Amino acid sequence: MKTKKYFVCNECGFESDKWFAKCPSCNSISSAVEFTADIDFKKNKKTSKTTSEITYLDEEVSIPVRIKTSIKEFNDSINGGFVKGGIYLISGEPGIGKSTLISQISKDIDGFVLYATGEESKTQVIQRYKRLNIENKNIGLIFENDIDSIINTISKSTKKPSVVFIDSIQTMKSDEFDSIAGSILQVRECSKKITNFAKNNDITIVLIGHVNKEGAVAGPKILEHIVDCVIQFDLEKTSGLRMVRITKNRYGPTDEIILLEMTSKGLIPIENMNEFFLNDYSNESGNTLTIIKEGNKLIPIEIQALVSKPVYGTPRRITSGVPLDRVLMISAVLSKKLKMPIESKDIFVSTSGGFKINDSAIDLAIANSLVSSLLETPPLGPTIAIGEIGLDGKIRSVSSIEKRIEISKRLGMENILIPEKNSKKVKSCTPIKNINELVKLFKGV
Template sequence: MRKSESHYVCNNCGYESDKWFAKCPMCNELESAVEYNTADVTINTGNLKVPDIVFLDQELPPAKKIPTNFQEIDSVLNGGLVEGAVYLLSGDPGIGKSTLMAQIANSIQATEGFAFYVSGEESTEQVVQRFNRLEIKNKNIGLIFENNVDVILKAMEKSNITPSVIFIDSVQTLKIDSIDSSPGSILQVRESTRKMVEYAKKKNIPIVLVGHVNKEGAIAGPKVLEHMVDCVLQMELEGGSGLRLLKVTKNRYGPTDEVVLFEITQKGLKPIDNINSFFLSDYSNESGNTLTIVKVGQKLLPIEIQALVSNPVYGSPRRVTSGIPLDRLLMIIAVLSKKLKLPLESKDIFVSSSGGLRINDSSMDVAIALSLISSIFDAPLSFSTIAFGEIGLDGRIRGISL
């Protein structure tokens, strides 16, 4: 029997040490050390397969991609799912990750073979109800309700079906019996993902994993999880509850500057075709309103900035934002107060972007400034005015590239 030894792993970045640490020496995270036992990990010492050496002058075939037939997803993934690649779809609970996976599974099976949909956290009734709500009755989608990795792999092998893609919901519920810890622990998540990555590469089948995020917005589990997969997709809630933003934060097979906007409906996530009308359908050139252009990924979005400047009601002036970084607003207020002698420091100030879309782009500085000036003087801008540009601490406006 192998001797049992205690090790410690950082819950944030995956750093390992034989000794306990109060602060991770790799990422400086406090109290992130989690203990695990080396006896929990089974080491396979079977026959090793020696790989062939690949030389740079060899002509290798390009990575084969499987189109999802979901136009917006194919655009974000630069053509579709790569055979043998592992994808991680992350987002807050209830944001629509499982719904999006069900829709992709349905659309990809319109032309491509078979798909397995593995659920480790929902009951049969819950998953079937979701598919019924989305009006998905595809006989080429096989449902597996299990969270044991070895059992899942055996079930797929026993079926004698070679799927074109595998969906797993979620990676935090997976477990391996040989590891003495609960699902969701650092070791379980890491080793379960490792097994899935090995299976994807061995069988040349793309696997899509759903991952939850913690209260800080980071993917739950070890940081190494993001390094193990080939592509990380992040779904975010934008503004009102009906808007979703899907962006690529890592992609070994394409660019990471693509985004797609969805509107959530009773029948699933619907891509927003006409972005201009979606954000500007109710625009009016009232005082405090200014149009601007911001770049989100490769898309140029017309956004309405709204500002309201009023006398304080509760004594101390308040600064409230929706979709706009508060620090950026405070900087613009300070510049306008000093350079233009505007009495903004003693006022309540409320600023928001259309739809509450979260924007962290200095190109909207001028639009925010004009909205504040328009509101304080109650002077509407021209209906045809569009403002963009960065404001420096010296009060100068700097050009931007769109």
Template sequence: MAKIKSVYICSECGYESPKWYGKCPSCGEWNTMNEEIKETAKTSSSISHSRVSNYTKPLTIDEISTEDEHRYDTGSKELNRVLGGGIVKGSLILLGGDPGIGKSTVLMQICQYMGDSLKILYVSGEESKRQLKLRAIRLGVNSPNLFVMTQTDVEIICEQIRSEKPDLVMIDSIQTMNLSELNSSPGSVTQVRECTNMLMRTAKECDIPMFIVGHVNKEGSIAGPKVLEHIVDTVLHFEGDKQMSCRILRAVKNRYGSTNEIGVFEMTDKGLQEVENPSVMLLSGRPNNVSGTCVTCTIEGSRPILAETQGLATQSGYGNPRRMSTGFDYNRLSLLLAVLEKRAGYYFSNCDTYINIVGGLRVDEPAIDLSIAIALISSLKDTPVDEKAVVFGEIGLAGEIRAVSQAQMRINEAVRLGFNKIVLPYHNLKGVHCDEAELIGVKNIRQAFEAVSQ
């Protein structure tokens, strides 16, 4: 008989300990150690025969065939781009995001397109069948091959998958699933991990792709231990403000494609609509002849995107000026402010400073450094930036403007949208050409601001 013992598991990182800690020794979070009942494994003699019977002979790499390998088209170009070309058979895909961001909506829309030729099983642990039907009516989903199941017991779900053999399975959400043999409550670290493991084994065994919806915690990362992300093949994350229509789908992990691609959607009353030209949407409503705004070009995977950066510098009423950043790394902002003061002579020590990337886009690429600096200087001096100018370049600690990659692609995107002045690093001028716009190579921050100021 298996022995029962109690362990303490961190709800943030999955760290296990035989005793309780107020602060997790692994991730450093406070009050995250929860008690779980854990059964020890059975003796090896009782399971050795079953293991031997299921033994699979190793194969050489040349004996493994990939001729039957193909991807399912989801009907969404943006989603296909993020997945690397479509859904791979037998893959386990984790879809995370804030509540109400559009996770269940995009899955239901996939069902409508793929349901014409494939059998789909939609398992919900949060909504009743009637609620799912009402949402399907609102989104116009009426596929005859869509089967709905409201169940939270993973063993029953896996048995149903093996018997029905659908072509695609969707689990909404993993935090509501449970294994009856575990004593912990649904949503706990042990339940989430073991349920995902069972679903993963079923997906690989039956060669059926699965979507799993995962909630996020207050920090914005997918709830549960990091081991959940290690189990699945692909991790997709929805970004964006619920109060805005723009939604960004980003691949955090992808075993079958690139993690640099993003998908851009717009939330409407008919569901999520693809945005084939994100630059136009992100630049819509841009003010004219206003200080503190500048247009830059960032590369997301294989696609250039024009985005508007806004900066605001205002006199501080306190001893310690405020620094706030939306869509841009806060530590990078502090570094740029230090460079602007030390190397360029623009003083922000007595100013509250705010940075915003318009449209809910989050950009971590160093190539937008110069645009951030130009927006801040423009606000500080209350001088508008040329509305037909696009700025990109990385700023070094010495105040120099360093070269960036794929400069020609950025220039082509700016010209396509009607911009006629492009400020870029001086060292990028050698490998680019453009007859429709003026290219201005700069070596430092002051040169860049003089080139775009009106």
């Protein structure tokens, strides 16, 4: 048995047997942390001759047991609730409401629930539960950041927990490894320990994880590979809404989303998104509706545009919720193809509530709002525009057009603008081939 030294980057987890001043992987400076490992160099060590069991596809397997939470929308997003024995990771920025979320979803879980925190004091946690009016006697609290101590406490407990919440994995450590809590090594090894314990004892584990400045889960990438489901908790900074995204799920579909609003009573799911985003809509110049695809959900959103004379010398381009690059591209196409004097104007584009959109199907709605504001002419009645604009000015087809139109008609909209290529599948809509045809709709008023 010999001892070998190796070095791990404390930022990205890169490992090397030699010290490095600059990480070859992430280019971090002075991030190398030294570790030691015992290596067995027995020359005549016999290899294992055990065999593995072969499983065939026609064998019957048991259906996973689901553990439902108190938030129906959350259960639906993870395909019916937590799977018994599954490992879940909820990641998000500090202060976004992760602790509030797990407090609420633990309210009505059947069986004993254990909440282990290494971040907050006893007073802080109990006050949060009281603020949320949660008085479930089947919820136990552990205030500890030693993962081995938490595992031993669960093992010796007279009540076997059905779900264990770890808040957060970045605060946990094991004395077996000589590094601080939150380091790459501690996050990796603590995750492995609690995962192995959960799988062997059929206990559901929910890990809370922080994110770095880029928005990715802090710590080693192996953390996301270990868990069965990754739940990303985002903050829409302009609207104040919380969005729950399912980015990985071994027990169901991904790209599911939930919209939540933070109130004094905790997080409340937005059940009727149509009313929430279209509550203040009016058919005035510069206003156009569209249907965006966010994950697996289709959401109606209002696009507002204001084209005005520059107050200062250089025209400004300001957006809220809409990617600035798309607005610049669309305004350039309108200027080039239609000879519109839009490049010399101030351009302001916003979504209802400042909701952030990345769906390219909003291009036609942005163009319609810009033209409407520039001509100071409202659309022909409440208008929904769906389509992507190419650099040649043509309107390109988009996905899920039938479902988008179905939602549009459900809202009572009759003036629906769609790409000409999509019009073959649906009727009673206005097909638009290029932006020239879009402008003709305004000139015909």
